Amino acid sequence: MRPHRRFIAAGCLIIVLLVFWLIAGTSADAEESRGQSSPVPSQTPAVAVPSPSSFSESPAAPDPAPATDNAPALESSAPEPAKPEDRQKPGVAALALLETLPIKGRAPKTGYDRDEIGQAWADVDRNGCDTRNDILARDLSALSFRSNESCRVISGVLQDPYSGRTVEFTRGQETSALVPVDHVVALSDAWQKGAQQLTLEQRTLLANDPLNLLATTQRMNSQKSDGDAATWLPQNKSFRCAYVSRQISVKAAYSLWVTMAEHDAMERILADCPDEAAADSTLVEEPLAPAEPRAAKAPAAEEPARMPAPAADKAAPGAAPSPAPARSVNCSDFDTHAAAQTWFEYYHPMMGDIGGLDADGDLLACVSLP
Template sequence: MSEPEPSAEKAQAPAEPSQAPADASAAPAPPSGSENPTQAKAGTTLHQLAGIQIKGRAPKTGYERSLFGSGWKDPDRNGCDARNDMLRRDLKGIEAKPGTNGCVITSGVLADPFTGKRIDFVRGQGTSTKVQIDHVVALSDAWQKGAQKMTEEQRVAFANDPLNLLAVDGPSNASKGDSDAATWLPPNKPFRCSYVARQTAVKAKHGLWMTKSEHEGIKRILTSQCPKQAIPAG
């Protein structure tokens, strides 16, 4: 989750038996539609999930938002900060403030992935926060799963990585907080496959780990709903 701007701009699978059954042919077949991540097709999130390390959550001690940079940066150096880049990417019918080279988005329409609802975005005091930029893998969650070992430059890159950013409904973003997939999923069920795929891709890209319950939760969604879910581009 990303913190609202202060101004108007505002699962690892159960352990396998140590030995195979005496008659391997008698072993039960996996449920229809399910796949083992270690046997999943390359290019799928299930395959990528198999490479994510599983460890316990590290202490949150020492975490501060500022460790991931102060405010939004311009990672692609196009003159626009990451927040406005994401508004431009994710909203339709956008309008920009004159004289800003299209960098300050003043209005647009969001088809919110978290709720499935339409949100009319208007920049201004009391309205900007209706649409927030979510860190799909929350900064605090990242801190507890490997980001403590990152350099400052790597953490700033993580916090502004478009792969890890989505324009979403503000109240839903607040509800998510710094939860991972074991404790929070978007209310919009059809989006859950894309959501966990993006979380997995972000953690793989930045070398972060998952807890066992998080890994299991993601695997459960993928195997039951979308075993062929492709790895997100980015």
């Protein structure tokens, strides 16, 4: 019986060993399977296997890049030439500066000639460019210059301060004159209000001072002629404060005076903008002292010391225009705007708008007439 038991025991041992071997093999396979498969879920997003949603969102990511790329392009675009600006008088209002100007009658125009004012468009600031091109470069936008030159303006766009209209400028024999440069204080007006007592060099500065110059249109320049604030104001009403302030600043810099009618007109305009600042000339540090008057001019220089009656403000241009002053005068009494304006300019300084020709207070009479 003992050998049989030994056989049975050996068989049981073999069976037990087989069971352990099978169990161990299964566990090892399971561990190996887990060891190979566990990294896959965590690595799948890192691998470039995009889901459908990632395809739809991917274009949004580059959006910041174009915005960043475009910014330098805008900044690197060629800027327009620097334009000189008037130096503002700190804390000095034009209305206050107006009260410092002498009020005198208009002196005779005797002896006035353009040559008496000095060289036209002289390079007084010594920058190598003549004054007209300096002003065009300052007042126009979208500028182009002659090849290899930094002075001569060939074309540009003017936002006309007097009319408010946009005008294209092109240099040419027939087109250059369409954009003239206006003397804010007309040279003839300046001559009759103190400039004849300045030296030739001082008058040359006056005629070429950027403070006294503005690019405008031929039509506005012709309408203004040598008028002062009592007889002409810009059609663009929003510019009138700046215009009058500029005239006051010029007259203060060059020791010029104003007539009573002119003073009152300036005061009336500035009443709507009492904080409008005056400006300094870039050519004149302090107001110019008038030169000693020439012997022939002595009587004229002494006469304004007396306060004249308003009637003496405006020299009568020959015979008084018809019709005679009357409350019944109206625009129907004139054929053209020019005729009405002549009548208005003659009587207005003495009597005001007795005919009611200036409906909107812009000192332009019967603008509805041809």
